[in-house]
Amino acid sequence: MTVPQSITELDLKNLTNRTFHPSPVAWEDQVLYFLLLDRFSDGKETGYRDNRGRRVAKGETPLYQPGDAGNAIRTEPEAAVWRESGSRWCGGTLKGLASKMGYLKRMGVTAVWVSPLFKQCSFVPTYHGYGIQNFLEVDPHFGTADDLRELVHVAHANGIYVILDIILNHAGNIFAYDRGYTPYDGSTVYPVTGFRSADGTPNLPFGPIDTKANPDAWPDGAVWPRELQAANAYTRMGHIRDWDSYHEYLDGDFFDLKDIHLGEGEVDAFRPSPALLALCEVYKYWIALSDVDGYRIDTVKHMGAGATRFFASVIHEFAQAIGKENFYLIGEITGGRDNAFNTLATTGLNAALGVDDIPLRLEDLVKGRANPADYFNLFRNSLLVRKESHVWFRDKVVTVIDDHDQVCRGAKKERFCAGDPKWRRLVLNALALNTTTLGIPCVYYGTEQAFDGEGGDDRYLRECMFGGPFGAFRTRGVQFFDEENPVYREFAKILALRREKLPLRRGRQYLREISGDGVTFGLPYVIGGEIRSVVPWSRIFDTEEMVLAINTDADSPRTAWVLVDGSLHREGDRFAYRYSTDPGQVRGTTAVQRINDAVQAIQVTVPAAGFVMLEQR
Template sequence: MTALQTITDLDLKSLSNRRFHPSPVAWEDQVLYFLLLDRFSDGNEQGYRDNRGRPVRKGTTPRFAPADEGNAIGSAVDAAAWRDAGGRWCGGTLRGLTGKMGYLRRLGITAVWVSPLFRQVSFQSTYHGYGIQNFLEVDPHFGSRDDLREMVRVAHDNGIYVILDVILNHAGNVFAYDREPTPFTGDALYPVSGFRDGTGQPSLPFAPLDPATQPAAWPAGAVWPRELQAPESFTRKGFIRDWDRYLEYLDGDFFDLKDLHLGAGDADTFQPSPALLTLCEVYKYWIALTDLDGYRIDTVKHMGVGATRFFASTIHEFAQRLGKENFYLIGEITGGRVNAFDTLETTGLDAALGVDDVPLRLEDMVKGQADPAGYFDLFRNSLLVRKESHAWFRNRVVTMIDDHDQVCRGAKKERFCAGAPKWRTLALNALALNATTLGIPCVYYGTEQCFDGEGGDDRYLRECMFGGPFGAFRSRERHFFDETNPVYREFARILVIRKEQPALRRGRQYLREISGDGVNFGLPHEIGGELRSVVPWARIFDSEELVLAINTDPDQPRRAWVVVDGGLHRAGDRFGCLYSTDPAQLRHKTAVRQATAYLKAIELTVPAAGFIVYRPL
């Protein structure tokens, strides 16, 4: 394809003159799947099912078997090589992802969130995609613009929307200061030695460049498009030390990633910079070229509300011109629920990524290490966000358990299944709870295969689904696209039920009280620092109530009386089992009983480490 060096090369008018894939009516109906492109698929797997469901025999990488666990760390030298591979490019590609849309569709995924894929600085292993050198080109490690277009087309053919992770706050390590170290200064600007060439040397002038006279600038030098090469595009104030100090977190560099100057003023008086105007044109281009359905916006806190509002308005309006009425903008917003809600209200973003409270509280509850009220209260404390109902959380927060950097964990970074083997038996409960409670559920790649992500560093959260040199469970050259995995198989069944039942996607939500004797009721809670209990909740949509429950006890089934809505049910009404991890329960029915003068209840048994769904008959 033609090389693009400046935004004047972008013919948005011609690209926009076609029919585009429409947006979903409601994003809360969707199930997202987040993947790091370098770690997902290289297309060389064998023994998986292709997009049409046919077995693939021609690949070179066999499927993982339990005996393969640890096959990459047989010696100290091997273990060191495996660890080192986790910090480098591993080989996942757009074509690999394209060939796995059937795997995602059969799981029940309806939207795939793909990590940043634009061209990275060539002298560092920024395999994660957050060190962009050229905003107008796909990184050659991943493929080409045509490969991206084909991936989106195949995703749409499989009923899957595509959300792309994008960055406006910073570029990669594209220039060098004339001294080290460079801690944040405040108002003073650090002098710059020059833009870096493809080898990382600051050999290029820190000014707009012409490749004809500066051949080292193209394609791997400086930053592109050319409009970003103006020195005023960068704040040049050094790296952030205090991540919560105002102005420092707005104008400082993310380590060696260079902060872009996006404009000045608060939300109402904001004036966009030329750099922000350039990036708006860039991200319009990618929508028009590829037919994307949404963006996940990185590091919103560090952009500022003015820049975020300007970008959100620009992109929403452009997408609507293309017929994408509900182009989704998800912001990575740190600082808790109040800050997330205020940011959404101020900027016009559609949803916040729930990476603060949600993952840890969900995990601790499922593992029996915290009272369930701590998780469910995240969705019902409406006073905190100055609303009279909790409906905001239904479609304005994206929830997940595992993720790629585990900011919420500090130095103790690991996936849900890390540590004790019993956590793997509870992984389905974690996925089911996330999918059937409020919010837009998102699955982090590999969770459906019980990846453990042990090691404490970011790299261990980013194992390769395709095996390669850095496979999960300390393996290599074994892939994990296993549709016979019990967690994958059962979660797929649960997502079918979620799709069929509006209450599980749009209903109100209530943590329910339980009783062992059918007389004395209370919310499930820890006893002796441990929660081994039935944890039930209700989703009510219109006049229908579904009752769901998990059992946090991994060793034995648990029985409990569970409160149901007294206004919707009469004594003698019956509920039937719609889903259970124990297939023998699927024909079970239970009757509503007047348990006390004020409470009606049904009696339920939840299998060990199990999940159930009951609905009125």
């Protein structure tokens, strides 16, 4: 299809003259899966199961075997090539992703969140997608707009929603200032040499482009659509130095990415800029064209509340007008929990991406390094957010373990499984905790294959699932779509129960007290710098209670008495193990014991590094 150059060419009326895929009733019922498109699949793998479950015999890239680990770093020159490959395009495509919908469906994923796929500046390898040069075109590295439409169609046919990662705050490195050092100082608007051409040279006029006079501007030069070529579409105030300074983080450039001027005024008096109005049309177009189900909005903090609210209102109204009643807008909002939820209340975004406190507290709990209450208290009622019940959090936060930035870790960036080999035995517990506690759970690609992401830099968090030149575990030429991997296999069982049991998706949540003797109870806590214990919690919906527990001891099984809701059970009632990492426990039962007039408990055994789910028979 012809790529439009201006928003005036977007025929939204004809594009919306059809029936669209409906939104989910409740997003907390979904399990998200986030992937970097360049690093997921190139469609050339062999030995995996296709969307119908059939083994694929053709292809070039075989399944990873343990002996393949380190095959790309046997010599220092090879290691240097492998490391450098992680900073460049590796070859994942939309067609490759479409071919793996069966892999995701069989795991239990119900919504896929795809990294930005719009056209990048051609002179820099921004494989991650966050440096857009043309907001109206799919980057050719990934495929075409028709490939995107087919991807969404295949996903929907497999019961999977699609969320696109989008950017409004900035464009790519599309123009050059007339000097090399451009720090934000609060007042200087720096002169611009010109828009960049395909090779990065700033030799194009900084303003609306006449393509007859400047034929090199299309398609790889300047910025598109045309409406973003106006000089006043950009703040031009230089790069951010203080990331927490108000106005600086709103008006400064995100490193060399150029800040877009979105409007003026505080929230209630906000006036959108022509650039923001154009971007609203751009993102309405992608909904109409592709039938996607939601957007994850990048760098919301840097957009400002007024621009965010305006955009959210426009997109929600447009989506509802075409039958997508619950089109979801997820904001990347940094600055802590209270800032995130205040931003939601102010702007009308549906959910915040929990990239601050949640990942580290979840990881420290599973690894036995922190009190469980530190994680569970993130979901407690708070006067600061002025909500009457912690249930409010169930569809307002997207919870993650690993992700592509690891902003919560500072300079020490790595996946959950990095370092001690025992973490690979505990990663299923991390996935289980994430998907059976409050929030909309999101799995980062490769975690289900225990990727370790070691190296301390962003690139090492972004290994290729399909092998290529930069495969996981320091490999090349082997793929990781292994449905027999124990983590993948057991996680699929857990997600199947999550789909079946309403309390696991929508229930209230309580960290439970434990006892060794059945008499004295208390919350599990760290002793001597670690906790090796059963950590149980309950999910209760209406009159149904499910008890879940992990064991932070990676070496030995643990048994504890666990409190249950005394108003829902009677002495002698039995709980059955619906799931256990020890298959021999499944269908076994444990009886409710009355401790005193107000307290009842069940005895729960959890395998070493294990996870169990129990429900009342």
